[in-house]
Amino acid sequence: MKIGELAKRTEVPTRMLRYYEEQGLITPQRQQNGYREYDEYLVDRVKKIRGLLDSGIPTRIIGDMLPCLNQPQEIVVADPDPELRELLVRERDRMAERMALLEHHCHALTQYIAAMDRSIDATTVSRRPR
């Protein structure tokens, strides 16, 4: 498929698809006219890349991780590089930290919003004609 279709299916703008290619995360074929030609399996791959970037993992590291996350179901690791394992553990722990933080701020915001709503309520009530 061409870049536009992939963009639609992954909800990742074409601009970024080209960027990921520049960063070596995907390497589509080329048609004779120079258009990029994307294989089906890249749909999943792009979604994965987005997820990882959203989790704060830099492209450089994503490049190392992608082959790992490609494993379909039964995960069998060919070459259990201990250095890569270290990297993955570190990143996972950082993810966990970020989650905890997010949770905290999420909660704080929710409370504040609730307080705002109560305040709006009160204002309405006090303004009610008697």
Place this chain on the structure above:
Amino acid sequence: MKIGELAKRTEVPTRMLRYYEEQGLITPQRQQNGYREYDEYLVDRVKKIRGLLDSGIPTRIIGDMLPCLNQPQEIVVADPDPELRELLVRERDRMAERMALLEHHCHALTQYIAAMDRSIDATTVSRRPR
């Protein structure tokens, strides 16, 4: 306290403290010699800023949110600006989304690491002298 001490206590590099000031998130006093002088309460504030930035909130929006999150215990909202409420809800929802994503990838990574460990185990066993 001076910028170095604040940096140490918050684990935020001095570069960033100056940047946050540039963005209007903190406004320290100045000593006669031009050195920045930070009040105690800024320690918490800076930590909050970091947390929010780590959650993916841009400084522009943090500026609007900070007064809200400052509320000590009993949250009372003076001026319940509905536009601000909208903003907060949007950001909170985005936070929730990001949390879900993080959780998913965290889980995937954990599984992969476990698979690596099993693989290492197997290798070790198969290599064990009989």
Place this chain on the structure above:
DNA sequence: GCAAACCTTGACATCACTGTAACGTTGCCT
């Protein structure tokens, strides 16, 4: 009084986008 440690501003670099300009290709309609 001198060096190390700290502070100042300013400039340039990086990373992940994001926008836009300038231009080529394809598909469709009349």
Place this chain on the structure above:
DNA sequence: AGGCAACGTTACAGTGATGTCAAGGTTTGC
């Protein structure tokens, strides 16, 4: 066949948060 919209291409510039470094002033400790 002409024309035009939709789609593709590269290339360069800008942004936001951050890193790094240079050149210089201030403080502190020996």
